[in-house]
Amino acid sequence: MHSQSLPAAAALRRLLGFGIVVLGLFAALQMGWQHLQRDYPAPVFAAFLAGLMAAGATALGALPVAFPQRVSDRVQDSLFGFGAGVMLAVAAFSLIVPGIEAAKAQGASALGAGCVVGGGILLGALALLAVERFLPHEHFIKGREWQSITTLRRAWLFVFAILLHNLPEGLAIGVAYAGIEESRASALATGIAIQDIPEGLVVAAALVAAGYRRRTAVLIGMASGLIEPVGALLGSIVVRVSLPLLPWGLAFAAGAMLFVISHEIIPESHRKGHEAFATGGLILGFVLMMILDLSFH
Numbered sequence: 001m002h003s004q005s006l007p008a009a010a011a012l013r014r015l016l017g018f019g020i021v022v023l024g025l026f027a028a029l030q031m032g033w034q035h036l037q038r039d040y041p042a043p044v045f046a047a048f049l050a051g052l053m054a055a056g057a058t059a060l061g062a063l064p065v066a067f068p069q070r071v072s073d074r075v076q077d078s079l080f081g082f083g084a085g086v087m088l089a090v091a092a093f094s095l096i097v098p099g100i101e102a103a104k105a106q107g108a109s110a111l112g113a114g115c116v117v118g119g120g121i122l123l124g125a126l127a128l129l130a131v132e133r134f135l136p137h138e139h140f141i142k143g144r145e146w147q148s149i150t151t152l153r154r155a156w157l158f159v160f161a162i163l164l165h166n167l168p169e170g171l172a173i174g175v176a177y178a179g180i181e182e183s184r185a186s187a188l189a190t191g192i193a194i195q196d197i198p199e200g201l202v203v204a205a206a207l208v209a210a211g212y213r214r215r216t217a218v219l220i221g222m223a224s225g226l227i228e229p230v231g232a233l234l235g236s237i238v239v240r241v242s243l244p245l246l247p248w249g250l251a252f253a254a255g256a257m258l259f260v261i262s263h264e265i266i267p268e269s270h271r272k273g274h275e276a277f278a279t280g281g282l283i284l285g286f287v288l289m290m291i292l293d294l295s296f297h
Contacts, residue, residue, distance in 0.1 A: 043177045043178050043236055043240065044174075044177075044178065044233065044236045044237055044240060046177050046182075046185075047173055047174040047176075047177035047178060047185075047232040047233065047235070047236035048229050048232055048233045048236070049229075050173045050177060050185070050186075050189035050232060051170050051173050051174070051228040051229030051230070051231065051232030051233065052228075052229045053189065053193050054169060054170070054173065054189065054192050054193045054196050054225060054228045054229075054232075055196075055225035055226050055228045055229055056193075056225070057193040057194070057196040057197045057200070057225070058166070058196040058197070058199060058200035058203075058221070058222065058224060058225030058228070059200060059221075059222035059225060060197055060200065061196060061197035061198055061199060061200025061201040061202075061204075061221070062200040062201060062203065062204040062217075062218050062221030062222045062224075063218060063222075064201060065201065065204035065205050065208055065214055065217055065218050065221065066214055066215070066218050068214075070205075070208075073272045073274065074274050074277055076202050076205060076206075077268075077269045077270075077272060077274040077277055077278045077281070078269075078274070078277040078278060078280065078281040079198035079199075079201065079202050079281065080198075080202060080265050080266075080268055080269035080278060080281070081265075081266075081269045081277065081278035081279060081280065081281030081282040081284075081285065082195065082198055082281035082282065082284060082285040083195040083198055083199050083202075083265060083281075083285060084261050084265040084266055084269065084278075084281075084282050084285065085281065085282035085283060085284060085285025085286035085287075085288075085289070086191050086192070086194060086195035086285040086286070086288065086289045087169075087192075087195065087257050087260070087261050087265070087285075088257075088258075088261060088282070088285075088286050089191065089285070089286045089287075089288075089289030089290050089293065090172065090188055090191050090192060090257065090289060090293075091253075091254040091257045091258055091261075092254075093289070093290060093293040093294075094172070094176060094184060094185075094187060094188035094191070094293055095172055095175075095176070095188075095250045095251065095253055095254035095257070096117060096121070096250070096251065096254050098176075098179075098180045098184060098250055099113075099116075099117045099120065099246075099247040099248075099250035099251045099254070100113045100114065100117050100247070102179060102180070102246045102247040102250065103116045103117060103247035106244060106246075106247070108247075113247070116247050116248065116251070117247060117250075117251040117254075118251070119248075119251070120247065120248040120249070120250070120251025120252045120254070120255060121251045121252075121254055121255035121258065122255060123248075123251075123252055123255060124168070124251065124252035124253060124254060124255025124256040124257075124258075124259070125255040125256065125258060125259040126255075127252070127255075127256060128164065128168070128255075128256045128259040128260065128263075129259065131164060132164060132263070162203055162220070162221075162224035163224070163227050164260065164264075165199070165203075165224075165260055165264065165265075166224060166225060166227045166228050166231070167227050167228075167231050167256070168231075168253055168256035168257045168259075168260055169192045169196070169228055169231070169257070170227055170228035170229065170230060170231020170232045170234075170235065171231045171232070171234065171235040171249075171252070171253045171256065172188060172192070172235070172250075172253035172254070172257065173185070173188065173189050173192060173228065173231070173232040173235070173236075174231060174232035174233060174234060174235025174236035174237070174238075174239070175235040175236065175238075175239050175246070175249040175250050175252075175253050176188045176189070176250070177189075177232070177236050178235065178236040178237075178238075178239035178240045178246070178249075179239050179243065179246035179249070179250070180246075180250070184293065187292050187293045187295070188293070190292060191288075191289040191292055191293070192228075194288075194289075194292075195285065195289075196225060196228075200221050200222070200224070200225065201221075203220075203221045203224055204217045204218050204220070204221030204222075205217075207220055207221065235249060235253065266278075266282075269281070269282075
């Protein structure tokens with residue numbers, strides 16, 4: 001009994017120490033980002049820096065997979081639910097509500113603002129659906145799409161799937177920094193970065209479970225967040241060039257997020273019989289992001 005508990009205790013201490021290091025690095029990254037944001041207040045550059053912070057959080061989350069300890073399915077499903085909850089709150093409080101406010105500020109009635117934001121949500125979801133249909137990729141749940149394609153390696157198919165997850169987050173950051181209050185945009189970026197840490201862990205762990213070597217899985221998981229600063233830059237530039245697109249851009253990002261939540265994250269978190277843990281994680285993530293958003297007002 002004692003000989004079996006010693007390795008477990010050593011593994012626990014190692015994971016605890018690694019967690020402290022990860023939190024310290026994330027705090028340092030956030031402090032550096034805030035410092036650069038003060039020195040370079042341009043919204044486009046601030047959006048790019050926020051996207052880099054989210055990418056860094058994803059990379060930090062993927063690092064624990066390099067250790068031999070396996071993340072349990074229950075923990076993975078709880079983390080999936082947590083990420084879904086954060087994204088739901090981001091879509092509601094940081095994108096849809098500011099989108100309605102922006103439409104009203106541009107002269108739209110309450111009904112008109114609702115129609116504009118509703119249309120933007122539909123466009124965002126349809127855009128992700130189109131990409132999901134026409135871009136060959138691999139789901140974590142259903143496996144490979146476009147079975148006739150044999151020239152693409154499964155690693156690249158996973159990369160395409162991960163990009164579908166992270167692109168809406170980058171767009172949301174960019175649109176927020178280009179058009180709404182800086183405090184609300186900062187809350188959105190911080191919330192996305194928080195959920196990117198468990199997302200990076202889950203992505204890398206899923207790759208290991210699919211048969212990839214740990215080093216490869218960690219590298220792919222770390223690289224999966226690089227689309228976020230690109231999306232942030234794109235979203236901020238588009239909205240800055242044409243400010244009337246702001247409510248549409250916010251709603252578009254919300255629709256894309258809602259598509260990813262419903263199409264991938266929630267089904268993945270429920271498929272192994274841990275629905276209660278996934279639902280608890282979702283509610284916790286939603287409440288945490290709601291409080292975070294309100295605290296920046």
